[in-house]
Amino acid sequence: MLSLEVLTMAERLARDLGRPLEAVAIGPKGVAAAGILSSYGVSTLHMADDPRLAEYAPAAWAHAIAELADEVNPEIIIGTASDRGGEVMAHVAARMALPMAANCTEIAPGDPFTVTRQRWGGSLLEEAHLKGRVKLLTLAPHALPAEASPSRAEVSMRPFAPVLDDRDFRVRLNPQVEADTGKISLAQARVVIGGGRGVGSAEGFASLEELAGLLGGAVGCSRAVTSLGWRPHSDQVGQTGTRIAPDLYIACGISGAIQHMVGCRAAKHILAINTDAAAPIVAQADYAVIGDVQKVLSAVNAEIRRVKAGEPSRSSA
Amino acid sequence: MNVLVGIKRVPATAGQITLTPDSQEIDTRYLGFTVSPHEECAVEEAVRLIERHGGSSTVLTLGPEAAVDQLREAMALGIERAMLLETDGREWDPVSTAAAIAEAVHAERAAGRTYDLVMFGNESADSAGYQVGVRVADALDLPCVTGIKALEITDGHAVVRRQTESGWEVADVPLPAVLTVKEGINLPRYPSLPGRLKAKKKEIERSKPQWRDGGLTKVRLKLPVQVGHTVEILGKNGDAGAQVVELLQRLRLL
Numbered sequence A: 001m002l003s004l005e006v007l008t009m010a011e012r013l014a015r016d017l018g019r020p021l022e023a024v025a026i027g028p029k030g031v032a033a034a035g036i037l038s039s040y041g042v043s044t045l046h047m048a049d050d051p052r053l054a055e056y057a058p059a060a061w062a063h064a065i066a067e068l069a070d071e072v073n074p075e076i077i078i079g080t081a082s083d084r085g086g087e088v089m090a091h092v093a094a095r096m097a098l099p100m101a102a103n104c105t106e107i108a109p110g111d112p113f114t115v116t117r118q119r120w121g122g123s124l125l126e127e128a129h130l131k132g133r134v135k136l137l138t139l140a141p142h143a144l145p146a147e148a149s150p151s152r153a154e155v156s157m158r159p160f161a162p163v164l165d166d167r168d169f170r171v172r173l174n175p176q177v178e179a180d181t182g183k184i185s186l187a188q189a190r191v192v193i194g195g196g197r198g199v200g201s202a203e204g205f206a207s208l209e210e211l212a213g214l215l216g217g218a219v220g221c222s223r224a225v226t227s228l229g230w231r232p233h234s235d236q237v238g239q240t241g242t243r244i245a246p247d248l249y250i251a252c253g254i255s256g257a258i259q260h261m262v263g264c265r266a267a268k269h270i271l272a273i274n275t276d277a278a279a280p281i282v283a284q285a286d287y288a289v290i291g292d293v294q295k296v297l298s299a300v301n302a303e304i305r306r307v308k309a310g311e312p313s314r315s316s317a
Numbered sequence B: 001m002n003v004l005v006g007i008k009r010v011p012a013t014a015g016q017i018t019l020t021p022d023s024q025e026i027d028t029r030y031l032g033f034t035v036s037p038h039e040e041c042a043v044e045e046a047v048r049l050i051e052r053h054g055g056s057s058t059v060l061t062l063g064p065e066a067a068v069d070q071l072r073e074a075m076a077l078g079i080e081r082a083m084l085l086e087t088d089g090r091e092w093d094p095v096s097t098a099a100a101i102a103e104a105v106h107a108e109r110a111a112g113r114t115y116d117l118v119m120f121g122n123e124s125a126d127s128a129g130y131q132v133g134v135r136v137a138d139a140l141d142l143p144c145v146t147g148i149k150a151l152e153i154t155d156g157h158a159v160v161r162r163q164t165e166s167g168w169e170v171a172d173v174p175l176p177a178v179l180t181v182k183e184g185i186n187l188p189r190y191p192s193l194p195g196r197l198k199a200k201k202k203e204i205e206r207s208k209p210q211w212r213d214g215g216l217t218k219v220r221l222k223l224p225v226q227v228g229h230t231v232e233i234l235g236k237n238g239d240a241g242a243q244v245v246e247l248l249q250r251l252r253l254l
């Protein structure tokens, strides 16, 4: 759960408040981070010392953090808004009976303590006041660029032994590493071809698959498509699906609902293929082709095959 | 087994969000309402569990009177009972929401109705606090797994799986437990017409919890800054082939 963005934000907050920046590592792997922590101005690394913490047990990890907080009295505890980060912080908050603001993008300490946080997966922002003797926060991904501190600190390592309860270990999550299928993952692909309701049917995705094959990309889809049972949910891009960050996102027959767009806003370029020039996706895209998905893709696929075969492209013919 | 599902009524925003003039709310004058896809999946999972293992399912929401619509939609899919914790339209933060839900579960327990599973969405669609489920679990002293994408019940245990960047994580938790669900755990059914008609006639159990300050207070909403840009139209229908290929070459994708 080490996030350089969180360290950057935490270092700035600590500097503004004139307080030391301390970190907590749970499980044996945390110790390895000491080198990085030093360049982000961390003065103390608290290391939770209990062999049972080696495995991920969210309530137990939270217990360790809450116990440490009671001892060192921090002004702020900040974590990363990843699945695990958010889960552990929610347990910390519940255990300490304190409010927590998730997915913050800006943090302004003071009275009132003011944060800006993401709603609707980031398509809406909320300015909010946060109370509590300790302010509990998670930082949204990409809230700020990671930047090492101007001054390196000497990190003093301090083990502590939280008093854990068997009840904290009722939930233990054991990793199951999946065999590598060799398939290009949606989240990592350089090109994603996304299909929406406008693709027309499950069979209609054949032309998208073909284009993905030609470009070495992955196929994604909208929620309308998963709800219709045309594609599995693992293909869904958006607020309740996968967030993608390709060089090019080709959105075919997708209207561009905000919940879809938050999933692809990290794409460097968007090409929309849509029959409706007034569809919201067109206004948000960098390039657009106005037309029927199948007609456009069959022309594009044929042209790529021609170029790949070394034939002159039609534009230069 | 008995299952309780918590859902939250939210506006069904689509192409863009418009705020009210005081920036306190989304302008919902032209919008319908729905619940998060995660919660739709939690409802579907509850219906399937009861179909498979017998028992009864209940849906609960803390919200305005109008949230009865969302409760009835859940009943149209096969949920038996519904409870409305009615609010006056003010926003409840995660601390106060979880406290009201936990109190409702305690009241149920006192009335002789206990739950083997309490299910929520991984995060609400609108405020996305990522915490109500965990807080309810803590208040009820139950184990909690968030973000699950597969669930199997055997001998008083729930075996759950959730997805990570590199594969899956598995947990085996004793019941009763709190589970929060992510979309993809199942493909929710569509309501049937008889289901809808039956749901319409069902009674909704109501209570009115007192609003309280949970410590996270909305000051105002703001739309993220949009970087203005222009769209380049690459042609129509079949003419676009060559221009799209040029673009792919320019972006070094071909």
Ligand SMILES: Cc1cc2nc3c(=O)[nH]c(=O)nc-3n(C[C@H](O)[C@H](O)[C@H](O)COP(=O)(O)OP(=O)(O)OC[C@H]3O[C@@H](n4cnc5c(N)ncnc54)[C@H](O)[C@@H]3O)c2cc1C
Pocket (backbone or CB within 6 Å): A195, A196, A197, A198, A199, A221, A222, A223, A224, A225, A236, A237, A238, A239, A240, A241, A242, A252, A253, A254, A255, A256, A257, A258, A259, A260, A263, A273, A274, A275, A276, A279, A291, A292, A293, A294, B011, B012, B013, B014, B034, B035, B036, B037, B125
């Ligand atoms: C809380 C919440 C979370 C959500 N999460 C997600 C999410 O993660 N991902 C997601 O995608 N959605 C999500 N949605 C749903 C979202 O609001 C939209 O309903 C959905 O994205 C619409 O899918 P679509 O664009 O495929 O369908 P539509 O909106 O129906 O659009 C179809 C488009 O296809 C075009 N078209 C039709 N025929 C053709 C043709 N022959 N050729 C070319 N174009 C054609 C039409 O002009 C139109 O623009 C969520 C909704 C809510 C409320």
Ligand SMILES: Nc1ncnc2c1ncn2[C@@H]1O[C@H](COP(=O)(O)O)[C@@H](O)[C@H]1O
Pocket (backbone or CB within 6 Å): B006, B007, B008, B036, B038, B039, B060, B061, B062, B063, B094, B097, B119, B120, B121, B122, B123, B124, B125, B127, B128, B129, B130, B131, B132, B133
């Ligand atoms: N007002 C509410 N009524 C019932 N359930 C809720 C309410 N708010 C949140 N929940 C449940 O808690 C989950 C997580 O919410 P949150 O912590 O706001 O992200 C949601 O997906 C719902 O299942």
